Amino acid sequence: MNAKDERFRAIYTKYVQLLRIIARKRNIPEADIEDLVQETFTAYYSHYPLDWSECQIKAVLTKIMRNRCVDYFRKQDKWLLTYCDPVEIQERMFSEEERFGRDSLSAYLEHQELENVLNALSSMKDDWARVFVLYVIEGRPMSEVSEIMDLSADACRARLSRGRKYLRQYLCPEEPEKYRPSVKHKASPEGA
Numbered sequence: 001m002n003a004k005d006e007r008f009r010a011i012y013t014k015y016v017q018l019l020r021i022i023a024r025k026r027n028i029p030e031a032d033i034e035d036l037v038q039e040t041f042t043a044y045y046s047h048y049p050l051d052w053s054e055c056q057i058k059a060v061l062t063k064i065m066r067n068r069c070v071d072y073f074r075k076q077d078k079w080l081l082t083y084c085d086p087v088e089i090q091e092r093m094f095s096e097e098e099r100f101g102r103d104s105l106s107a108y109l110e111h112q113e114l115e116n117v118l119n120a121l122s123s124m125k126d127d128w129a130r131v132f133v134l135y136v137i138e139g140r141p142m143s144e145v146s147e148i149m150d151l152s153a154d155a156c157r158a159r160l161s162r163g164r165k166y167l168r169q170y171l172c173p174e175e176p177e178k179y180r181p182s183v184k185h186k187a188s189p190e191g192a
Contacts, residue, residue: 007050011057012041018058019065026069036072040064070147120170128163131156 019040023033043064044057052060121129127149134145135156146153 004050008041008045011044011050011061015058015061016041019061022062022065023069026066028069028072032072036065036068040068043068074150116171117167120167123170124163124166128159128166131159132163132167135160
């Protein structure tokens with residue numbers, strides 16, 4: 001065995017567990033993790049030098065594995081989305097522990113507000129609602145939302161902003177001017 005093979009074997013044994021952990025955290029099925037790990041090491045071996053520093057090797061292997069995980073779901077054409085049932089949302093928001101000690105009128109009003117929000121979400125554009133549910137309700141970071149939606153983070157933020165504006169207009173119809181973005185019209189020349 002030559003020195004290059006020994007160096008690669010040392011890199012493999014040092015980082016194989018790290019790559020498996022990354023794949024598990026990205027919700028890759030256990031049956032496919034080893035394939036992705038092997039693809040990651042193969043890509044590194046064929047494109048990058050083995051004499052880099054430990055920090056560089058770890059960074060590149062991590063990046064390759066993350067990209068392989070994204071590619072895996074693109075190839076499968078599925079993302080593990082969590083569907084939030086409106087009943088489940090109500091149960092979370094109105095659990096017995098939270099309602100204890102409150103009067104029935106405030107509980108009823110909160111229930112009505114929740115129903116209004118759920119109605120607004122169901123009437124919202126589907127793309128806006130997905131981003132809104134993933135980011136606001138499920139609390140996922142924007143980077144994960146953008147990966148799930150297969151969009152840039154800027155596009156996700158734009159959809160989130162539009163969804164919030166829609167929600168404000170839906171829930172506060174008496175104040176539409178306050179939340180409506182101002183549109184400046186060009187002055188038309190006389191006689192046009």
